[in-house]
Amino acid sequence: xxxxxxxxxxxxxxxxxxxxxxxxxxxxxxxxxxxxxxxxxxxxxxxxxxxxxxxxxxxxxxxxxxxxxxxxxxxxxxxxxxxxxxxxxxxxxxxxxxxxxxxxxxxxxxxxxxxxxxxxxxxxxxxxxxxxxxxxxxxxxx
Numbered sequence: 001x002x003x004x005x006x007x008x009x010x011x012x013x014x015x016x017x018x019x020x021x022x023x024x025x026x027x028x029x030x031x032x033x034x035x036x037x038x039x040x041x042x043x044x045x046x047x048x049x050x051x052x053x054x055x056x057x058x059x060x061x062x063x064x065x066x067x068x069x070x071x072x073x074x075x076x077x078x079x080x081x082x083x084x085x086x087x088x089x090x091x092x093x094x095x096x097x098x099x100x101x102x103x104x105x106x107x108x109x110x111x112x113x114x115x116x117x118x119x120x121x122x123x124x125x126x127x128x129x130x131x132x133x134x135x136x137x138x139x140x141x142x
Contacts, residue, residue: 002106004034004113008136009041012104012115016132017045020120028119028128031056032104035112037064045119052118059101059125060116061094067111069142070101071126100125103141104133112138 009032016030027045029052034040044053059070066073066087077084077097088095099122104113115133117125126142133140 002108002110002112004032004040004104006041008138009113012129012132012136013041013043014132015135016115016117016128017043019128019131020045020124023124023127025120025124025128028117028125029053029056030128030132031060031116033057033060033064033114033116035064037061040113048119055096055118056100056116056125058094058096058116059098059118060114061101062091062096063101063103063116063141064111064114065091065095067103069099069103069126070097070116071099071142073097073101074099098122099142100129102126102129102133105139105141107139109139111141 027047029044115129130140
């Protein structure tokens with residue numbers, strides 16, 4: 001199984017931020033977690049509000065913990081709100097069920113981490129995460 005390196009994590013972050021600047025998005029905070037949910041790398045652009053770190057991390061942590069994107073968790077939240085509320089409680093509030101948390105998979109479809117982004121609207125956050133993951137040669141699980 002592939003292990004996500006710091007160099008790859010930083011490449012994902014730099015690419016995601018580069019795409020955000022090309023699209024003139026609001027300042028982003030980008031976090032990359034390894035498969036165990038530990039922070040591999042994190043950057044907060046100048047001007048990003050201070051709570052963005054927690055939001056980005058919760059998007060990524062929920063994704064890697066449940067094995068589905070935070071977009072998929074948003075669907076679960078609508079379909080099964082009692083389950084999602086209980087899940088968030090069990091996770092001590094560390095799950096954010098909105099787009100922007102994307103799984104990182106290697107060529108063998110192994111889960112090797114997740115990217116979480118917060119700063120702009122959730123669909124744009126997700127777009128930048130996918131761009132970073134794919135530019136690094138991995139597969140984005142949205």
